[in-house]
Amino acid sequence: MSAAPAPVLPVLQLPPRVDLQGWRDVRADFPVLHQHVGSKPLVYLDNAATTHKPRTVIDVLSRFYEADNSNVHRGLHALSMRATDGYEAARARAARFINAAAPEEVVFTRGTTESINLVAQSWGPANLKAGDVILLTEMEHHSNLVPWQLLAQRTGATLRYVPVAGENAEHGLDLDSLDKLLTPEVKIFAFTHISNTLGVINPVADLCARAKKVGAITVVDAAQSSGHEPLDVQKIDCDFLAFSGHKMAGPTGIGILYGRRALLDAMPPWQGGGGMISQVEFFQSKWKPSPERFEAGTPNVADAIGLHAAMDYLDLLGRDKIAAHDDGLAEKAYAALSELPGIRILGPKGKRGGLVSFALQDAHAHDVVTFADQDGVALRGGHHCNQPLMKKLGLPSTVRASFYVYNTPEDIDVLVASMRRILKFFS
Amino acid sequence: MSDLSDLYQSVILDHNKRPRNRGKLPTANRYATGDNPTCGDNCTVYLHTTPDGRIDAISFEGSGCAISQASASLMTTQLKGKNLEEAEKAYEEFARIVKTGEEPEEFTELAAFAGVHAYPARIKCATLSWHAAIDALKQPEGQP
Numbered sequence: 001m002s003a004a005p006a007p008v009l010p011v012l013q014l015p016p017r018v019d020l021q022g023w024r025d026v027r028a029d030f031p032v033l034h035q036h037v038g039s040k041p042l043v044y045l046d047n048a049a050t051t052h053k054p055r056t057v058i059d060v061l062s063r064f065y066e067a068d069n070s071n072v073h074r075g076l077h078a079l080s081m082r083a084t085d086g087y088e089a090a091r092a093r094a095a096r097f098i099n100a101a102a103p104e105e106v107v108f109t110r111g112t113t114e115s116i117n118l119v120a121q122s123w124g125p126a127n128l129k130a131g132d133v134i135l136l137t138e139m140e141h142h143s144n145l146v147p148w149q150l151l152a153q154r155t156g157a158t159l160r161y162v163p164v165a166g167e168n169a170e171h172g173l174d175l176d177s178l179d180k181l182l183t184p185e186v187k188i189f190a191f192t193h194i195s196n197t198l199g200v201i202n203p204v205a206d207l208c209a210r211a212k213k214v215g216a217i218t219v220v221d222a223a224q225s226s227g228h229e230p231l232d233v234q235k236i237d238c239d240f241l242a243f244s245g246h247k248m249a250g251p252t253g254i255g256i257l258y259g260r261r262a263l264l265d266a267m268p269p270w271q272g273g274g275g276m277i278s279q280v281e282f283f284q285s286k287w288k289p290s291p292e293r294f295e296a297g298t299p300n301v302a303d304a305i306g307l308h309a310a311m312d313y314l315d316l317l318g319r320d321k322i323a324a325h326d327d328g329l330a331e332k333a334y335a336a337l338s339e340l341p342g343i344r345i346l347g348p349k350g351k352r353g354g355l356v357s358f359a360l361q362d363a364h365a366h367d368v369v370t371f372a373d374q375d376g377v378a379l380r381g382g383h384h385c386n387q388p389l390m391k392k393l394g395l396p397s398t399v400r401a402s403f404y405v406y407n408t409p410e411d412i413d414v415l416v417a418s419m420r421r422i423l424k425f426f427s
Numbered sequence: 428m429s430d431l432s433d434l435y436q437s438v439i440l441d442h443n444k445r446p447r448n449r450g451k452l453p454t455a456n457r458y459a460t461g462d463n464p465t466c467g468d469n470c471t472v473y474l475h476t477t478p479d480g481r482i483d484a485i486s487f488e489g490s491g492c493a494i495s496q497a498s499a500s501l502m503t504t505q506l507k508g509k510n511l512e513e514a515e516k517a518y519e520e521f522a523r524i525v526k527t528g529e530e531p532e533e534f535t536e537l538a539a540f541a542g543v544h545a546y547p548a549r550i551k552c553a554t555l556s557w558h559a560a561i562d563a564l565k566q567p568e569g570q571p
Contacts, residue, residue, distance in 0.1 A: 363493075364490075364491065364492040364493060364496075365492070366468075366491075366492035366494075366549070366552065367435075367492045367493045367494070370431070370434070370546065370549065371431060374431055382465065382467055383467040387467065390467065396467050396468065396469075396490040396491070397467050397468075425431075425435070426440075426493070
């Protein structure tokens with residue numbers, strides 16, 4: 001007989017890190033960072049697209065498949081019970097991570113995009129009619145824009161946008177216009193916490209409070225904030241909040257939709273199948289309460305458990321410290337890049353989230369990204385799923401550098417040196 | 428990894444900096460637009476064709492990287508005077524060069540694009556304008 005199986009719950013065996021010196025040790029936790037691209041050491045600055053995973057998350061995933069793999073719920077055997085316990089523990093952990101009132105307010109999804117589509121497709125048709133207004137902002141990612149276009153087409157509701165202010169959107173949202181836009185016809189107001197292109201940090205609690213006054217429900221896209229700073233849905237006082245595991249040191253394919261319990265319980269299912277029903281007859285069925293109502297089919301058990309490990313890891317580092325670290329790097333990058341000739345940097349000059357996107361007058365974003373790759377620097381170039389915003393700013397594409405816990409000030413030196421080489425080449 | 432000077436040859440840099448036949452064509456009787464949705468690049472090709480279907484004037488407009496802009500500029504110089512069948516043949520030759528890195532059958536400036544094959548993500552940048560030109564030739568006559 002072999003030894004007893006390892007417990008399913010992730011157990012972290014990392015020394016706590018409290019001081020800034022410790023940030024360098026963080027790199028040792030991420031196996032993927034220790035490689036060369038061509039002949040140059042990898043400098044990974046594409047974290048707004050996806051972050052890397054610490055060893056602890058990778059180990060938890062392996063251990064689940066090696067020791068506990070089973071389908072969840074209804075299972076009466078040992079492995080199924082362990083898998084169910086692990087999956088539900090991850091839900092409870094996610095609730096604590098965002099200070100939700102109860103685990104039942106946490107629905108597992110594939111990611112931010114699916115979370116927002118869930119609200120648009122379930123809450124939307126049940127609550128919107130022709131003449132109602134869906135309020136968005138001009139800085140929304142396509143994932144917080146297209147689902148609402150589809151809903152508007154389906155219900156006859158109309159879309160309205162809070163504009164961004166400044167020729168480089170450096171003033172963020174034009175909040176002065178909000179009172180005019182936030183009329184009683186607005187039934188839902190969806191906005192991003194941190195813009196993935198501009199780095200603007202929106203005053204989410206204030207936006208929710210103002211929406212509440214006109215009776216609009218609120219959806220916060222926290223894809224770019226969940227892995228970088230503390231989130232408290234009760235303080236923000238939002239109705240829904242969405243984020244992805246893979247942008248916060250967790251696995252791909254798992255995400256969270258937080259919803260107020262009263263709202264979730266009143267929403268119809270959006271997908272049918274096993275796991276979401278309490279009773280099925282040939283011509284009708286009854287639904288389980290939330291969150292199971294919204295999780296038809298076998299859920300992504302392994303990655304939920306991996307996300308649990310990621311949340312533990314981030315809280316071990318301290319999310320307030322992560323925010324100071326990542327935002328600090330972005331401010332340093334802004335200052336260093338702004339010395340380059342012919343550069344146009346988007347977003348606020350001061351306090352910003354952990355990313356900087358910019359355009360060079362003499363070199364197109366794709367050429368810049370190809371060049372930087374030769375220097376080992378991983379950047380992103382393009383419209384960043386913000387086509388309408390880019391069009392408004394008169395830019396076909398930008399280059400984006402985005403930072404995470406394992407990045408260092410030296411990474412910015414490498415980035416800027418690479419940019420200087422590119423400018424010289426194209427001058 | 429191949430050297431970047433293979434990708435960004437002087438011919439490409441020159442066409443990028445000083446594009447030929449760039450801008451709207453006032454006399455155009457055919458046009459088509461191509462998009463590269465992954466990067467947001469776009470290219471519109473304007474043609475004027477003779478009654479027997481030959482390109483006697485051509486221009487392009489759009490935004491994109493050095494590879495796409497240089498390719499569009501060079502494309503306009505290569506396709507002038509050709510009909511649909513000849514243009515398709517010229518495109519096949521160009522596509523072969525950018526996909527395989529092989530030299531062109533006859534030496535032309537197209538050889539500069541052989542370096543693109545080492546960067547598979549950039550092949551679409553190089554072929555965008557050519558697709559738009561062939562598409563334009565297949566369009567019914569009409570003012571842009």
